[in-house]
Amino acid sequence: MSGPSFAIGIAGGTGAGKTTVARTVAETVGEAVTLITLDNYYKDRSQLTFEEREEINYDHPDAFEWDLLREQLDALLTGQSIEMPQYDFELHNRTDERVTVEPSDIIILEGILALHDEAIREMLDLRVYVMTDADVRILRRIERDVVERGRDLEGVIDQYLETVKPMHEQFVAPTKKQADVIIPEGANRVALDLLIEKIQSELSDDSQRPDDADRERSVADQSMD
Template structure:
């Protein structure tokens, strides 16, 4: 049983570069990293017809199954494996199959609302917000949704204007205040290098003192994570 020693949350707007930061961090750390994409935890809407699923606001916090995500993170923190749901973006619905995920020393939760939920915030050792210009983000979103997810261009643009942009301003951007680290313009090399150095340092400290489960916040207080580890 492997009990994780460092949990990271990476948030930011759509197309900000969150996944790129998570991947490069995983590559640089030099050991297994468990990545948990928040998108996998969209609510199961199999009870709705396709047309109804199309009209759902997927950029609102209520679109996610928070209880299941909390349960899975807590399970991983106890050193136990989970069966992670998968999502079909063309069908706007959760797939039938699940993927087994094993805990590793480092766990990365990545998605627009990774810094939104109070209970999940308490599980994170490092909170990151990726800050990228809105024009860059919309172009990346169009490329991803049209090329990778088979969406119609007009549909993607309408969705951005109707829900993505207003939901970002109302719910996503305010979570920036919860961040310990803000990375500008996606995978900024200097910021990413500092982040990698920080994670490697924390892992080294945990190996030297495996019983140290508390972490110090900016206000000087210590958040004791022993209850979930």
Template structure:
């Protein structure tokens, strides 16, 4: 199986629009492998539900970085992985995995994608999506209440107690690891240039900057 032409990491706060940017800059690429960082929350099968509900999921320690490194390295080498599936309603992985093959572009996307040094070493391009905090919290509320079935009061409480302080302590500082900082929804030029760069590398005409 061929190795990917390009490996991209996208970080940014909750609700920043990372997934949207990922789709926009790879639009038209025949084969894209998306690796959501959320799928690599640590396995909590031995932890009671009441305790899982209290875990700070916006802290770097919430993630299984070892497994992510192993899987990303495998994809970079052209090998297939069994990616874990995560269920937000139970705050844990499911018993199912998804078979994932390396595409022309491998994209790792999540709030803390650029936090781990060894992960960053495997990336060709590091991106950070920056979006106003008011926009991000509104998106977070809509997503968690509508898509994940959570109570509004609980979402707001979690945002104030962990999401916001963790963003300021861990997410915001990793901008320094980014090759480019993209203002979400406000920079079509940057997205267009990145799309050209991605296609140029995939087509073999350019090297990643």
């Protein structure tokens, strides 16, 4: 690392294209990039049966272990490595595996609620919200969950109607107001190019980048239940 990390948060509804945006940024900016996926910070539910875990509302903010995410994001931004948890979507639970993640010039936090937590928002240098039509998002969600995660179609549709859609309206969509940049139509190429240009401009402007002393804050003091 040549200096303090530049932190980017990318939020948006399920199937909006957040991961595509994050990967495009990572492949294009020409800097070392660390990608943190919010999904890996779902709470450990080992004490519950598989059937009980299936009933959890995974689109509610309470499904995530925010304290751990704050602690680990803060560690990366102050030049420390972390042991990031891993999540298994078929088991609806964390695995025993941990992945060592090293700090880098750019840290990207990507997830539906990446802009939800105030303490985390304050750690971010750039906040991005990806907007995509709801019909497109549900089709992408169905394809991902059925094809990639082995779930049945009826279960995916039921989950979308019962929890995903209402949680999007209540918790995800409002975080658009917290964004510095809004990308319409998912991975819109023109908008992506403008975003990458903005990131490169920010990186080249040392006067706008905080030093390590500014990064060091008491995460515990900012913890939220």
